[in-house]
Amino acid sequence: MSATAESVQNIQAYMAELGQQARAAGRAMARAGSDAKNQALTAMADTIDARAAQLVEENAKDMAAGRERGLDAALLDRLELTPERIAAMADGLRQIAALPDPVGAIDDLRSRPSGIQVGKMRVPLGVIGIIYESRPNVTADAAGLCLKSGNATILRGGSEAIHSNRAIAECIRSGLDAAGLPKDAVQVVNTTDREAVGHLITMTGEVDVIVPRGGKGLIERISRDASVPVIKHLDGVxxxxxxxxxxxxxxxxxxxxxxxxxxxxxxxxxxxxxxxxxxxxxxxxxxxxxxxxxxxxxxxxxxxxxxxxxxxxxxxxxxxxxxxxxxxxxxxxxxxxxxxxxxxxxxxxxxxxxxxxxxxxxxxxxxxxxxxxxxxxxxxxxxxxxYGLGAEIGISTDKLHARGPVGLEGLTSQKWIVLGDGHVRG
Amino acid sequence: MSATAESVQNIQAYMAELGQQARAAGRAMARAGSDAKNQALTAMADTIDARAAQLVEENAKDMAAGRERGLDAALLDRLELTPERIAAMADGLRQIAALPDPVGAIDDLRSRPSGIQVGKMRVPLGVIGIIYESRPNVTADAAGLCLKSGNATILRGGSEAIHSNRAIAECIRSGLDAAGLPKDAVQVVNTTDREAVGHLITMTGEVDVIVPRGGKGLIERISRDASVPVIKHLDGVxxxxxxxxxxxxxxxxxxxxxxxxxxxxxxxxxxxxxxxxxxxxxxxxxxxxxxxxxxxxxxxxxxxxxxxxxxxxxxxxxxxxxxxxxxxxxxxxxxxxxxxxxxxxxxxxxxxxxxxxxxxxxxxxxxxxxxxxxxxxxxxxxxxxxYGLGAEIGISTDKLHARGPVGLEGLTSQKWIVLGDGHVRG
The missing domain is CATH 3.40.309.10 (Aldehyde Dehydrogenase; Chain A, domain 2)
Known part of the structure; x- marks a missing residue:
C-alpha cells in the first residue's frame, strides 16, 4: 500500500488500484499450495505475537480518539486490544492453518455415456471485500479465512479502528511475504472516507463478493447499494x-x-x-x-x-x-x-x-x-x-450460495471439470 | 389467475398478488412428496398431448401477430409450436418426472463433541421468477424443473408468445390440480406490460431468485435493475x-x-x-x-x-x-x-x-x-x-451459488439441521 490515509486524494482511482492489485494477487493465491498458505498463516501469527507491544500502542491511539469522540463503553470495549486478545488473534490464525484446505478438492467425478469424465473442483471465489465495524480482531480472522480458501481480500474496517487495523494488516502482509505469497492478497483500505465503501461494493469487475459484518443498519445499507453479491447476516429472531x-x-x-x-x-x-x-x-x-x-x-x-x-x-x-x-x-x-x-x-x-x-x-x-x-x-x-467448520466468517441468513454459519467452504465455489482423451460431441 | 391481460389495471398490485400466491404455494410445494410432484408432471405431459391441437391454434395467433409486427424468420421459427415440438415438450416433462428428487436429502450428518448431530438438508429456494423470450417451450421446461425441485414459479414470457404461454400454463395448472398440488405453484404473468418485469425483479419479500433466459441485452438489463438475486448466463466466449x-x-x-x-x-x-x-x-x-x-x-x-x-x-x-x-x-x-x-x-x-x-x-x-x-x-x-443433470434451467457464468449448467440441484439450497436429545450449550 503506497498511499496513506492522508495522501489518498482520488478515492475512486485508489480503490480501482486496490481492486486490480487484489485481482492479480487472487490469481496467485488460487494457485498457491496448502504449504505456502499455512506457512503464511503461521508467520502472521508469530509476527502478531512478536509485535504485541506495538499493536497495543497503535490501539491506544484509536482508544484515545474514541474516548475523545465520546464512544460508549460497549464500543470502546470492542475496540480494545489487550495482550490476551492479541494472543487469541494469533492463535486463531494458527487454528486456521490447521484446518483442511478446501481448494482443489474434486467431487463426484463420474464417467458419462459419451466417454468423458465429469466432476466438480472446489475453487476460490476470487476477491472478497470485508466491511466491518469496531473489533480489530476481525482484520486477522477474516484475512486468515480468505487466505486459507485461496482468495484475496480487501478489508474496510471502521474509522475508529484505523490505527489498529493498519498495524495488524502489516503483520499479515509480512507473513504473506515470508511465505513467498503476494502481499496484496490482503489489503486494508487506507482511508476513512466513506466514499471508499461506495466504490468497493460496486466494483463488479474486481470484487466477487462482499461480506459485511456489523450492525443491522450497516448491513441493510450495504445490501441495498451493492451491485457486487453480498453474503449477509441480518438478524436472529x-x-x-x-x-x-x-x-x-x-x-x-x-x-x-x-x-x-x-x-x-x-x-x-x-x-x-x-x-x-x-x-x-x-x-x-x-x-x-x-x-x-x-x-x-x-x-x-x-x-x-x-x-x-x-x-x-x-x-x-x-x-x-x-x-x-x-x-x-x-x-x-x-x-x-x-x-x-x-x-x-x-x-x-x-x-x-x-x-x-x-x-x-x-x-x-x-x-x-x-x-x-x-x-x-x-x-x-x-x-x-x-458445527465443526473450525471457524466462521459469519452466519448467512440468505438462501443462495451460503446459508447459516459460513466457513472456508462458503468462501469457495465449484467449477466443472471434464476429462477426455480427444472426445468430441456427436 | 383471475385477471386477464386486458383487465390488469394496477400492475403493482397485480404482481404483489401473484407474489403472495406464489409464496403460499411455495410452502405447500416444499412439503410435497416426490409422488405428488411426479404425478403432476405426468398429468401436465398428458394434458399437453391431449390439447396439442388447441396449443397449435393459440400459437397461430402469436405467429400471425408476429408476422404482422414484422418479426424476422429466426424469431418466428423459435416462436412456432409444431405438433413435434409439442410432443417434445410433453416428453421433457416426463423426463423430469423420472429424475431423482433432490429435496430432503441429508448430507454429512456427523456427531460433534457436544453430543449433537449436525448435517445439511437440501431444500427448495422458494419462489423462482423466470423471464424469457420467444420460445414457448421454456414455459413447460422451466415450470417442470422448478416444480420438481419443490419451488413455486412466476413465469414472464415474451409478449410475442403470450397466447401460447397462457395455453401451456393452463395445461400445467390442470396437471398440478390433478395431483392435489396448488395451481398457484406455477403462474404466468398475464399482462404484456413491461412494468410487470420491473416489479418482479424487485419483489425481494416474495421472490427468492430470478432466472433470465434470452439475449445478452435482456440479461444485462435484468442483472442491473434486479434487487432479487439473479442466476444468469451472459455470454460464451x-x-x-x-x-x-x-x-x-x-x-x-x-x-x-x-x-x-x-x-x-x-x-x-x-x-x-x-x-x-x-x-x-x-x-x-x-x-x-x-x-x-x-x-x-x-x-x-x-x-x-x-x-x-x-x-x-x-x-x-x-x-x-x-x-x-x-x-x-x-x-x-x-x-x-x-x-x-x-x-x-x-x-x-x-x-x-x-x-x-x-x-x-x-x-x-x-x-x-x-x-x-x-x-x-x-x-x-x-x-x-x-453432464448427467438430466435437464438444465440454464448455464450460469456467475461464481456464487450455481456455476455452469444449472439443474435441479441449482434450484435448491441446503439448510443446517441439528439433532439433539435435550442438548444445551455449556
Missing part, C-alpha cells in the same frame, strides 16, 4: 417451540439455555412458543427460572393467564431481536400454529422444536425454512465452531 | 488451447468439433489458441478443414504468416461471441500466455486444453477460472444433459 409431546425436563433445559447462555448473540432465543396442552405444566416453572435469572417475560394473553407477572406482548415483540434479557412468550394451538408463527415472524436464522414425537420432529425439520433447524437442542449451537 | 504437447489428431478433432458441431450455442469455441512450437504443424491442416466447412478465420499476425488466407483479427475479435461460422485464431508462446489470453478475454464459460502433458493439464484445470474447464474434450460437452 430465533424460536424454541415446546411441543405437546415434549419431555418436560428437556424442554426446560433447552429453553433456558437458548435464552440465558448468552444474551447478546444472534442465535439466542427471542421468542418461546408453547403448545396449549402443555402450557400449564411448562410455563409456571420455566417463568420462575427465567425470573430468577433476571429475564423479563412478555407474553400473549394465554401466557399471562398462567403467569400473571408477565407484561403484555405486542406485535412488536414477535419481531424483536432483543439481544438482552427479555423474552417474548406465546401459547399456540399446535405444531401448525407454531410453524405459522415462525413463518410470519422469524428472521430465518435458527429454530428448535422440543418433542419426543418422531413425526412432528420430521415435519418441523422439513417444513421450517430457516438456516438452522433443530430438534431437542439449544439454538445457541448455531455456530461455525459447534 | 469459449477457448480451445492446443498445447505444444498435444496429440495432433486429437487437437484437430477437438478444435473442429468445438467450432462446427453447432455454431449458435454458447459452448461453441469462438477463439482457438495454438502454441507457437506446433502452430506450423497444426494450423495449415486445421485451416483447410475449417475453410472447407465454410468457417471464416480471423488470425493474429503469426497465424496469418502460416495461413495467409486468414483475415486480420483485431481486439474486437478476441472478445467476440460470434455464434456463427467465424473463428478467431491466435498463436501464443506457451501455456502461460494461453492462460493470460483466457484470463483477459474469456467470459468464464468453458475452456479446453489439448495436451498429452500431465503437469500442464493439471495446471490448466486448476488455474483457469471458468465454469467448465476441460482436458482433451470439445467445449460442446458443456451442457446439463451431457
Amino acid at each position: 430465533c424460536h424454541v417451540y415446546i411441543d405437546e409431546a415434549a419431555d418436560l425436563d428437556k424442554a426446560l433445559a433447552v429453553a433456558f439455555n437458548a435464552k440465558t447462555q448468552r444474551y447478546g448473540t444472534c442465535n439466542t432465543m427471542e421468542t418461546l412458543l408453547v403448545a396449549e396442552s402443555v402450557a400449564a405444566q411448562v410455563l409456571p416453572p420455566l417463568a420462575e427460572r427465567f425470573t430468577d435469572a433476571g429475564v423479563e417475560l412478555r407474553g400473549c394473553e394465554a401466557s399471562r393467564r398462567l403467569v400473571p407477572a408477565m407484561t403484555a406482548a405486542t406485535d412488536e415483540d414477535w419481531g424483536a431481536e432483543y439481544l438482552a434479557p427479555v423474552l417474548a412468550v406465546r401459547v399456540v394451538a399446535d405444531l401448525d400454529a407454531a410453524m405459522e408463527h415462525i413463518n410470519a415472524w422469524s428472521s430465518g436464522h435458527t429454530e428448535s422444536i422440543v418433542t419426543q414425537d418422531w413425526s412432528r420432529a420430521q415435519r418441523f425439520l422439513r417444513e421450517v425454512d430457516s438456516s438452522s433447524v433443530m430438534v431437542n437442542a439449544s439454538t445457541r449451537f448455531a455456530d461455525g465452531f459447534e | 469459449c477457448h480451445v488451447y492446443i498445447d505444444e504437447a498435444a496429440d495432433l489428431d486429437k487437437a484437430l478433432a477437438v478444435a473442429f468439433n468445438a467450432k462446427t458441431q453447432r455454431y449458435g450455442t454458447c459452448n461453441t469455441m469462438e477463439t482457438l489458441l495454438v502454441a507457437e512450437s506446433v502452430a506450423a504443424q497444426v494450423l495449415p491442416p486445421l485451416a483447410e478443414r475449417f475453410t472447407d466447412a465454410g468457417v471464416e478465420l480471423r488470425g493474429c499476425e503469426a497465424s496469418r504468416r502460416l495461413v495467409p488466407a486468414m483475415t486480420a483479427a483485431t481486439d474486437e475479435d478476441w472478445g467476440a461471441e460470434y455464434l456463427a461460422p467465424v473463428l478467431a485464431v491466435r498463436v501464443v508462446a506457451d501455456l502461460d500466455a494461453a492462460m493470460e489470453h483466457i484470463n483477459a478475454w474469456s467470459s468464464g464459460h468453458t475452456e479446453s486444453i489439448v495436451t498429452q502433458d500431465w503437469s500442464r493439464a493439471q495446471r490448466f484445470l486448476r488455474e483457469v477460472d471458468s465454469s467448465s474447464v476441460m482436458v482433451n474434450a470439445s467445449t460442446r460437452f458443456a451442457d446439463g444433459f451431457e
